[in-house]
Amino acid sequence: MTGPPRSVPAPDPHTLVRAHTVYSCVMGSRAFGLDTAASDTDRRGVFVAPSELFWRFDKPPTHVDGPAEEQFSWELERFCTLGLRANPTVLECLHSPLVEYADGTGRELLGLRGAFLSRHAHRTFTGYVDGQHRKIEARVRRGAPPGKPAMHLLRLQLALLDLLRTGTLTLDVGEHRDELLAIRHDETSWAQVEKRLRTLRATSEAAAARTPLPAEPDVRRIEDFLVRVRRTSASGPAPDSAPDSGPDSGSGRRPDRS
Secondary structure, eight states: OOOOOOOOOOHHHHHHHHEEEHHHEEEEHHHHTTOOOTTTOEEEEOOOOOOOOOGGOOOOOOOOSSTTTTTEEEEHHHHHHHTTTTOHHHHHHHHHOOEEOOOHHHHHHHHHHHHHTTTTHHHEEEEEEEEHHHHHHHHHHTTTTOHHHHHHHHHHHHHHHHHHSSSSOOOOOOGGHHHHHHHHHSOOOOOHHHHHHHHHHHHHHHHHTTTTTTTSOOOOHHHHHHHHHHHHHHHHGGGGGOOOTTSOOOSSSSOOOO
């Protein structure tokens, strides 16, 4: 009599990232145009867990730290869910100017960048700014300089204003680089930073009233994409969906501010 089938162990999270990454990019100061000689290289990515792993009681991870230092990846469904909620980190990941790797699925995901954008970004970006503002205030009360957190706080407020005005999310800070680096190096007082934030907040509120962004993201397009990816995974890779090269090969644009 044949016993029950033996369960095959699921691959460890780092193996999932290594074998199933569809998109990876550089984020952080290098993507924002704020890097210096001492800047780290932060990498973010998206992997697609094989569909058969979802048939188990023990589901694949929604996100993975590593395997490299300063590397973080989301499973595709989690990434799309957060993007539809206008999560600032995920939206910025989709718009990084420093794409290191994208296979066919990754390129299609990038082609959907605009479908994730909506007026919800005003609420989520503002909520994140408010939360970070409170943390920095507590930091300043303890006698610590606001420094890098204050720089990124103002950077995000500037990015939101530009997004609301143009309907496009741009990461590079451009002409604001010197202003932001002065904040990072504590050459600008926290009182001055707060004054600048209040001005930008008021301007953003006005821009939100006439933004070209749609009221809602295009959920149907993104869900159709996710379902097709899951079906392809369940039936085996399609001939034209093979990756151009592995995520460690450095294909695509490389960071050039080091």
